[in-house]
Amino acid sequence: MFSDKMNKVYNQLNETDLLILSVILRNFEKIPTIGVEELARMCNTSRTSVLRISKKLEFSGYGELRNYIKWEVDKASSNGFASSITPVETETECTISELKNNKQFEEVVEKIISAKRIFIYGTGQAQRNCANEIQRLFMQAGKYMFVIKATAEFQLLSEELNEDDLVFVISLSGEIERFKDALHLLKMKKTAIVSITSFGNNLLAAEADYRLYAVTLPIQMKNNKLHNSFVSFFAIAEFLFRSYLERTELI
Template sequence: MFSDKINQAYQSLNETDLSIVSVVTQNFNEIPKLGIERLSKMCNYSRTSILRTAKKLGFSGYAEMRNYIRWEIENNKSNSPTTIPTLETDVKQTLVELENTKHFDTIVDRIIANKRIFIYGTGEGQKNCANEIQRLFMQVGVYLFVIKASAEFQIIAKDLTKDDMVIVISLSGEIDRYKESIQLLKAKKIPLVSITTLSNNPLAANADYRLYAVSSSVLLNNAEAHVSFLTFYLLGECLFRRYIEKINLTLNG
């Protein structure tokens, strides 16, 4: 399976490789139809970068990787589908990415120290994740404010100070609808945390601290893609548990 190729090579993959792999897995069923130029535009990386990533995964080049994916899709059609290996891979890759980030403990320290924490989810699924993170921290008397809409985000951003922090949850990381709010946060030096899929995206580029969720897409009957928020919830749970660990260490130390 392609996911096995990723697991085997994971330790050798850099951020560029992981971004390309993320785009490939999110558009898995479309890859057999895509030339390298089209994929290059989707990834915002050069042909050379894609070829280098394909070779790290054990292929001679993009053509062989695309043929391998085509074979896997056709093979899966003739067998009973199972979602467990894909979900397991997503969870493992998200946890490995989390372990390798330099920002995780800093974000938790900010939650402990900052005056107010605001969370903005850019869509319905993202808002549900924000509400769950809010619920988790409410259990220990930490009250995070969930921003309901982009217009509300713009109003709140004007009132924030450097003692506050903002967490934005987004699948794509596109910031067109709330670009002014992001620019205002940067101008006021207000800490910004992004939680996005593993890709090169504008939100992560503008964030002070970045967390990445690996989430493979599933093609629906109407040819639209379903992307799971499972690993986004996982990141929220990890933040909460690390917060508890740090508080307990402080109390017992």
């Protein structure tokens, strides 16, 4: 599958590659009819960049990539599967690949085990839903975490935490303007910070002691709104929990 090819070379991809792939996945069924120049315009990038990512995916060129996608679309159609599931599969598989190759993942699990208190701050509603899910998962194992409800509460708590505590911050964009003072105070106090953000360079990840990345491929809807899936964020929550169970011999 196309998602398998992405997963295989994921660690070689840069932000331009991911942008091109997100456009391909959003227009998966149309790609067989889209030429290389048109795709480059859709991605606001160069023809050379499109050809480069084609090579990274082990195709001889864009033509072979396009034919491969046509074959996959035709196969999905004949089997009755909606090709719209491909971006979700790709997000999940690439996030799993990122976690497997992220040496900090096991360190985060160890910090969860050893931390005296654990707090989770989500920067938006979907992020708070993810924070609540992490809290729910670990509660099953008797590991209690506190979900921070608002930025003002985060600021107040940062004044009370210390080096024995652990703080997760979940953000799609990684922008920290609203709570950067709280982050800087935590760093001064040597409180460990774990960021969970979408893949790519961002300010929150730069400030964090440990960085976990969720691969997300935004979808542009016809009403000009951008849809971001949080499936991969919840996948990280599940992997953290299961790794914790294994490490503490609860399974």
